[in-house]
Amino acid sequence: MLDIEYPIVLAGMGGMGGPVSGPELVAAVSNAGGLGVLGCAFLSARKVDEMIRETKRLTDKPFGVDTIIPPDVPLSGTTAELKVDLDLPVAKDEAGGADEPDVIDKLRRELGVPVPSGGKGWLSGIADDTVWTQEDFKKQVEVILEHRVPVWAAGLGDPSPWLEECRAKGTKVIGVVGGVRGARRLARAGVDIMAASGYEAGGHNGRVGTMVLIPQVVDAISPVPVLAGGGIGDGRGLVAALALGAVGVWCGSVFLSTKEAIYEEYHKQKILESTEDDTVVSKVITGKQSRYLKNPLINAWDGAGLPTLPMPMQSIAIIPILDGAYEANMMDIVPAPAGQVVGMTREIKPAKQVVEEMVKGAMHILEQLSQGGD
Numbered sequence: 001m002l003d004i005e006y007p008i009v010l011a012g013m014g015g016m017g018g019p020v021s022g023p024e025l026v027a028a029v030s031n032a033g034g035l036g037v038l039g040c041a042f043l044s045a046r047k048v049d050e051m052i053r054e055t056k057r058l059t060d061k062p063f064g065v066d067t068i069i070p071p072d073v074p075l076s077g078t079t080a081e082l083k084v085d086l087d088l089p090v091a092k093d094e095a096g097g098a099d100e101p102d103v104i105d106k107l108r109r110e111l112g113v114p115v116p117s118g119g120k121g122w123l124s125g126i127a128d129d130t131v132w133t134q135e136d137f138k139k140q141v142e143v144i145l146e147h148r149v150p151v152w153a154a155g156l157g158d159p160s161p162w163l164e165e166c167r168a169k170g171t172k173v174i175g176v177v178g179g180v181r182g183a184r185r186l187a188r189a190g191v192d193i194m195a196a197s198g199y200e201a202g203g204h205n206g207r208v209g210t211m212v213l214i215p216q217v218v219d220a221i222s223p224v225p226v227l228a229g230g231g232i233g234d235g236r237g238l239v240a241a242l243a244l245g246a247v248g249v250w251c252g253s254v255f256l257s258t259k260e261a262i263y264e265e266y267h268k269q270k271i272l273e274s275t276e277d278d279t280v281v282s283k284v285i286t287g288k289q290s291r292y293l294k295n296p297l298i299n300a301w302d303g304a305g306l307p308t309l310p311m312p313m314q315s316i317a318i319i320p321i322l323d324g325a326y327e328a329n330m331m332d333i334v335p336a337p338a339g340q341v342v343g344m345t346r347e348i349k350p351a352k353q354v355v356e357e358m359v360k361g362a363m364h365i366l367e368q369l370s371q372g373g374d
Contacts, residue, residue: 001192001225002151002172003062005033006359007248008238009174009195009227010255010351012066012153013203014039015337016130016286016315017322018262021066021252023051025260027058028351033359037064037153042312044131045139052147064151064174067140070288071157073312076135083316087309107300108321111333116323132312145169153195156204156288160189174227176250178206179213180220187221194221195250198230202253202279202291202339205230211244218245233341235361239369242362253339254358258351266331267293267338268348276343285335287314293336297321 002009010029013020019039026036038055040048048065055063074082088103108115131137141162144152152159152166153174159166166173175186176195183194196217198210206213210230218226228241229250241249255261257268270293281291284301287310292298297318301308308314325333 002035004030004035006355007227007242008034008355008358009064009248009250010034010036011195011197011201011203011229011250011252012037012039012041012064012155013252013256013261013337014041014043014066015203015335016042017334019043019051020256020262020337022260022262023054023058025255025258025262025351026055026063027061028258028260029255029355030059030061030063032352032355034355035062035064035151037066037151039066040140041066041068041155042130042132043140044136045143048140048143049147052143052149056147062150064153065144065149066153066155066176067137067144068155069134069137069141069157069159070311071134072310073137074133076133079130079132079316079319082132082313086313086317088317103306104317104320107297107304108324111296111300111321111325113321113324113330113333114328116320116327132316145171154186154191158186158189159191160186163190176229177217178204179208180216183217183221183226187224191224193225193227195227195229196246197250198228199281200231200291200340201229202256202342203337204286204288204290205281205339207289211240214241214244214246231339231341233344233358235358235363235365237341238358238362239365251358252337253341254345254354255351256338256342257345257348258354259348260351264331264334264336267334267336270336271338271342271345272347274338274342274345276340279338279340279342283308283314284318285315287311290337291339293338293342295333295335297325297333297335 021039029036172192174193175191177183198213214228225247227250228246232249233254282298
């Protein structure tokens with residue numbers, strides 16, 4: 001269906017700070033026989049266009065683009081316009097007395113983060129390429145279709161309004177879900193492939209573990225093919241996914257510490273030191289449930305019992321903290337999406353090697369099983 005050699009699909013990892021799976025990583029995975037997917041969430045249509053063009057320059061193999069189309073975000077508006085409408089939770093002063101109106105500034109001071117200068121920050125440097133609204137997310141899809149990209153992955157939301165045009169352009173659509181109900185809804189809409197992502201996954205994830213999620217999704221939407229995501233990082237995970245009824249895997253975290261990933265070196269090294277227990281699930285960064293490496297900002301927000309705002313207002317609210325931390329090189333406070341599989345990562349490798357080792361490991365296990373070996 002996808003014209004690829006191996007059933008390994010790179011999850012389209014992108015966030016408010018820019019893509020993690022950029023053109024180099026995507027091309028490397030596609031050139032190795034899998035399917036690379038660009039992470040374009042929150043990027044302007046202009047930036048999506050640039051990334052697609054660069055990926056085409058680096059590979060002649062099929063690749064995909066991942067965007068989000070959440071229905072509950074504002075119809076339109078710039079960062080500055082949306083910031084005016086922020087309804088921040090109220091903070092108490094250090095003595096527990098009078099309320100402080102600016103909970104974000106209070107938290108920034110508690111974390112020791114300096115006031116951002118407006119220079120090179122987490123978002124200030126790419127503000128023109130960061131979008132938050134339905135209007136902008138639709139423009140992203142228009143660019144994908146103009147380029148006739150082989151695959152579009154809808155990371156959040158319902159892609160059904162574009163399915164007819166996708167078929168006309170020859171673009172296959174992957175729906176990304178975290179539960180059976182969502183899988184049934186997107187299957188009825190007509191997506192070509194379903195990526196079911198379990199609780200173990202990094203970034204936006206579901207509430208059900210991969211081991212029990214995959215067979216239930218497979219049973220619910222057969223014959224729509226299913227990719228298994230969440231906690232898969234080697235050949236053993238690939239074989240397990242196939243045994244659960246999936247046709248392949250949707251992998252992100254195992255590629256975070258590859259040479260081609262657009263990921264801070266601090267966080268790549270942090271992954272190498274991490275165990276399976278060094279991630280945390282929170283809504284602090286985007287307003288929706290996501291898994292990250294443990295982080296002082298997440299700990300402070302959740303520890304204070306502060307409620308989170310809906311997407312994208314939560315992200316906009318904490319920009320001052322992230323900008324200040326980035327400028328001060330306080331990388332432990334900058335959020336780093338990552339799944340529980342990071343406990344298996346002990347070396348920075350080229351993406352091609354990750355794909356090859358996964359394939360080799362899976363083939364070895366399958367050969368042993370076919371021969372009745374142990």
